[in-house]
Amino acid sequence: MxxxxxxxxxxxxxxxxxxxxAAAEARDQIRIVGSSTVFPFSTTVAETFGKTSGFKTPVVxxxxxxxxxxxxxxxxxxxxxxxxxxxxxIKKSEVELCAKNGVADIVEVKIxxxxxxxxxxxxxxxxxxxxQQIFLALAAEVPVDGKIVKNPYSKWSDIDKSLPDQAxxxxxxxxxxxxxxxxxxxxxxxxxxxxxxxxxxxxxDKKGFRKISDSMREDGKFIEAGExxxxxxxxxxxxxxALGIFGFxxxxxxxxxxxxxxxxxxxxxxxxxxxxxxxISRSLYFYVKSAHVGVVPGxxxxxxxxxxxxxxxxxxxxxxxxxIPLPGADREKYRAAAANKTNLTM
Numbered sequence: 001m002x003x004x005x006x007x008x009x010x011x012x013x014x015x016x017x018x019x020x021x022a023a024a025e026a027r028d029q030i031r032i033v034g035s036s037t038v039f040p041f042s043t044t045v046a047e048t049f050g051k052t053s054g055f056k057t058p059v060v061x062x063x064x065x066x067x068x069x070x071x072x073x074x075x076x077x078x079x080x081x082x083x084x085x086x087x088x089x090i091k092k093s094e095v096e097l098c099a100k101n102g103v104a105d106i107v108e109v110k111i112x113x114x115x116x117x118x119x120x121x122x123x124x125x126x127x128x129x130x131x132q133q134i135f136l137a138l139a140a141e142v143p144v145d146g147k148i149v150k151n152p153y154s155k156w157s158d159i160d161k162s163l164p165d166q167a168x169x170x171x172x173x174x175x176x177x178x179x180x181x182x183x184x185x186x187x188x189x190x191x192x193x194x195x196x197x198x199x200x201x202x203x204x205d206k207k208g209f210r211k212i213s214d215s216m217r218e219d220g221k222f223i224e225a226g227e228x229x230x231x232x233x234x235x236x237x238x239x240x241x242a243l244g245i246f247g248f249x250x251x252x253x254x255x256x257x258x259x260x261x262x263x264x265x266x267x268x269x270x271x272x273x274x275x276x277x278x279x280i281s282r283s284l285y286f287y288v289k290s291a292h293v294g295v296v297p298g299x300x301x302x303x304x305x306x307x308x309x310x311x312x313x314x315x316x317x318x319x320x321x322x323x324i325p326l327p328g329a330d331r332e333k334y335r336a337a338a339a340n341k342t343n344l345t346m
Contacts, residue, residue, distance in 0.1 A: 027078035027296050030058035034068025034085030035178050036229055037114055037247035038284050041318050042085050045306045048317070053305070055298035058083075062228070065178025072287060073098035082292040082299055086285045087114065087178030087247065092346055105290035106344040109303065109334050111312050113324040115248035115273040115281040116183050117260040118170075124240040125164040127261035131279065133159050134263075135191025137168050138222050140215040143195050151217045164241075171225040171232050172216070172245040182282040183245055187263075189213045190279075233258055248273060248281075249322030274324045284323070290341050307335040 032042055039062040050057025063071065065086040072084035073094055090108070098106060118129065136159045141148050156163035173180040192198045192213035202209035216222045225232050225244070232244040233254050243261070248268055251260050260268040264279050272278040286306070293299045305311060311318050314325050325331070336342075 029056040030083065030296055030298055030302055031081045032058050032060045032083045032085065032286075033063045033071050033081045034061075034083075034286070035065040035087040035284070036062045036173070037087040037179055037249065038085035038111070038286065040249055040253070040321055041111065041284070041323055042286065042306075044318060044321055045302070045311055048311075049298070049302050049305045053298065053301055055301060058298075058302060060085075064174065064176040065181070066176040069094045069287075070097070072289065073101055073103055075101045076103055076289065076291045078296065080289070082289055082296050083302075084287050086287065088181045088282060089285060090287060090344070095344070095346060103289060103291070105341070107288040107290055107303075107338055107341050108344040109286050109288065109307060109338050110326060110330065111284050111286065111306065111323065111334075112318070112326050113273055113281055114284050114322070115268045115278050115324075116179060116186065116245060117248055117251045117268045117280075118243055118245055118263070119236065119251055119258045119260045120243045121236045121240040122257060122259055124236075124242075124259075125166070126259070127156075127163070127243075128265065129163075129261050129263055130194075131187050131191035131264065132194040133163065133191070134187050135194075135213070138170060138172075138216055139188065139192070139212065140217045141212050143197055146197065148212060151219070151221070154221070166241045168221045169223070169239070169242040170221065170245065171223050171235055171242060174224045174226060178282075179245065179247060183280065184214050186280045186282065188216075247322075248324070252322035270319075270322075270324060281324075287344070288338070288341075290343070293341065303338045307331070307338050 039060060043060045046058040046060050049055065065088055068084040069086060069090060072081050074080055136142050136153060139151055142151050144152065153159050153168060155165060155167055157165040193202060198209060198212065229246040229250045232246055233250060236242055236244050237257055251258060251268060266272055266278050268278050273281045288303060310316055312323065312325055312331060316325065319325060
């Protein structure tokens with residue numbers, strides 16, 4: 001019986017060795033996950049790096065900011081990602097998850113800014129929206145006559161007669177997306193706070209306020225369209241009366257097909273976002289697992305490429321993809337943090 005058990009164990013042991021060897025072999029290539037918004041920037045850097053560095057081109061996956069950070073924080077070792085992209089800053093709870101799983105040393109790099117656009121097909125109506133109107137169109141519950149009720153608005157013109165007489169249909173990112181997190185923070189919450197009763201609730205019951213401000217309607221007016229922003233663009237072309245929520249870079253790259261709505265009278269342009277005038281804009285990041293630097297070849301060199309002036313500078317090649325650069329002093333700050341592998345502080 002013992003002899004049979006040993007014989008049976010040998011193939012299993014060999015399989016384990018082969019699996020480990022395969023994993024090690026597969027990881028002479030950087031693995032990057034995370035934000036769909038940062039994805040085109042990261043992919044461009046990865047392709048440039050692969051052509052010029054002598055290292056293999058990194059593998060970049062679009063998993064959403066939340067999904068990417070979950071994968072990143074799941075542990076240290078070649079089976080886990082080396083870098084994760086994020087269209088929002090890492091949360092304290094995610095740092096705690098990382099620490100729980102042995103991911104102790106994390107480098108934070110801010111790469112620039114992006115606006116969140118509410119866009120539609122070029123052939124669709126030209127929209128001028130306020131954050132209050134955005135909240136009223138998309139929230140699951142809204143104030144009506146001093147009471148919080150299930151959202152009754154079916155057309156944009158139901159909210160304001162100046163808006164188009166067409167059905168509300170908005171394609172947007174899922175809860176795992178940094179774009180969704182930022183949109184809620186920068187558009188939905190301010191829109192909710194514009195109502196005195198909700199502003200008062202926020203002071204007395206922040207959790208209750210967030211339940212109202214952060215909950216998107218589920219009656220078919222707001223449609224979760226996944227992490228693929230290119231798919232949203234295609235759907236908007238097919239349906240000119242629909243709107244979509246996505247990063248400015250996708251508007252910039254598809255300006256022949258789609259246009260962005262003005263928000264509070266400000267258009268979503270490179271200049272307006274860079275100047276801080278456009279009200280729905282956010283910072284973009286990536287995070288590096290220091291324990292993998294020197295283990296998986298090329299990580300530090302890739303980070304150097306990504307933080308270089310030729311990539312993220314005022315005239316960098318990523319500006320052609322829609323990235324809004326950081327001020328020069330901030331670029332230098334994050335470049336130094338990346339070079340020195342400075343640990344993240346919250």
